Amino acid sequence: MALKSFERGVLSLSVIMLSSAYTAAYAQDSAEQISPASPEACVGLESNADRLACYDTLFKTPATEEKPKVVEPVLVKQTATKQQEPQGTEKQGNSFSNLFALEGPKIDPNQSLLDKRWELSPDSKLGTWNIRAYKPVYLLPVFWSSKKNEFPDSPNPRNTVDEDQNLKSTEAKFQISLKTKAVENLFGDNGDIWVGYTQSSRWQVYNEDESRPFRETNYEPEASLMFRTNYEILGLNARLFGITLNHQSNGRSDPLSRSWNRAILNLGFERDNFALMIRPWYRFDENAKDDNNPDIKDYMGRGDITAFYRKDDHDFSLMLRHSLKGGDDSHGAVQFDWSFPIHGKLRGQFQLFDGYGESLIDYNHRATYVGLGVSLLNWY
Numbered sequence: 001m002a003l004k005s006f007e008r009g010v011l012s013l014s015v016i017m018l019s020s021a022y023t024a025a026y027a028q029d030s031a032e033q034i035s036p037a038s039p040e041a042c043v044g045l046e047s048n049a050d051r052l053a054c055y056d057t058l059f060k061t062p063a064t065e066e067k068p069k070v071v072e073p074v075l076v077k078q079t080a081t082k083q084q085e086p087q088g089t090e091k092q093g094n095s096f097s098n099l100f101a102l103e104g105p106k107i108d109p110n111q112s113l114l115d116k117r118w119e120l121s122p123d124s125k126l127g128t129w130n131i132r133a134y135k136p137v138y139l140l141p142v143f144w145s146s147k148k149n150e151f152p153d154s155p156n157p158r159n160t161v162d163e164d165q166n167l168k169s170t171e172a173k174f175q176i177s178l179k180t181k182a183v184e185n186l187f188g189d190n191g192d193i194w195v196g197y198t199q200s201s202r203w204q205v206y207n208e209d210e211s212r213p214f215r216e217t218n219y220e221p222e223a224s225l226m227f228r229t230n231y232e233i234l235g236l237n238a239r240l241f242g243i244t245l246n247h248q249s250n251g252r253s254d255p256l257s258r259s260w261n262r263a264i265l266n267l268g269f270e271r272d273n274f275a276l277m278i279r280p281w282y283r284f285d286e287n288a289k290d291d292n293n294p295d296i297k298d299y300m301g302r303g304d305i306t307a308f309y310r311k312d313d314h315d316f317s318l319m320l321r322h323s324l325k326g327g328d329d330s331h332g333a334v335q336f337d338w339s340f341p342i343h344g345k346l347r348g349q350f351q352l353f354d355g356y357g358e359s360l361i362d363y364n365h366r367a368t369y370v371g372l373g374v375s376l377l378n379w380y
Helices: 002-029 038-042 048-059 095-100 113-118
Strands: 137-145 170-182 194-205 214-233 236-250 259-271 274-283 301-310 314-322 332-343 346-356 366-377
Touching: 113 236, 113 259, 137 346, 170 366, 194 274, 214 259
Parallel strands: none
Antiparallel strands: 137 170, 137 366, 170 194, 194 214, 214 236, 236 259, 259 274, 274 301, 301 314, 314 332, 332 346, 346 366
């Protein structure tokens, strides 16, 4: 029994690694499907192979294509009342997109962190159905907890565990997260629909006595409508506004079942090598009898803030989450991630979490978690 469970775990890890390799291979094989709007869109791609393929798609002329016919120039008189537009300014019309583009500086695809994630600028569009990383993708062979959750519970009596699970404090954790654009420029030259999927697993790989089980896996599909914005506030450039429909569950039966559905507001700001995402959300309530975790908002919170900073080849992120209540309902969490170079393209990943809700099964369980491993794909 232990051997079979161990083999299943190894197979799962193999799938994760193959998934990462497949993503890279897919990006190369489907290069011809990329439809870049400009050379700046190609510059925003991290992979050298993807960037070269993007340039080929943009500039390559088929051998069978006929040479363009030479058209003689025609002089057109300009009326005396027409004024020339100042050089270097963007033409402002009455399109829907301009409702979200006010007085801020133009997005530079070579510098903007949020543009690299969401293809915000009209010059950065790469077309639809190009798979890329969403949230961090990593493998942490060592993931230690200061306090094991041996008896997961919930206000719903059907979701309280009475039997000790005999867990180990040290386990492994891995996460895959991918997204792709399904619809581009829904309103003029703005408004993209993205679909994403994130899966994170906690594996009791060192728990031989319990057949090395997967303690908890969280599944998180979502769909987002993202708009480009362009204004300045408190020294930051506001670049993104969007709404996300999100489902998260652990796919288990009672008493271990946990799930919730949310509508998330996305506000994105940046400055140089710094990016800030503010995400308040609304939870869609469920029938009291069927709700596995009726008090999840008071632990997993009603919103989060994630700050990202890049220094040389080091990526740092800090997530803060809170219930936005006081007294006995004042709960929250903080998570710090550091991705750093090891050798060549191999990168390390360090993670520190403290508070409630490191996973869904632990939504009302407080502990400190420390993880160390490798980063497989960058998310910025």
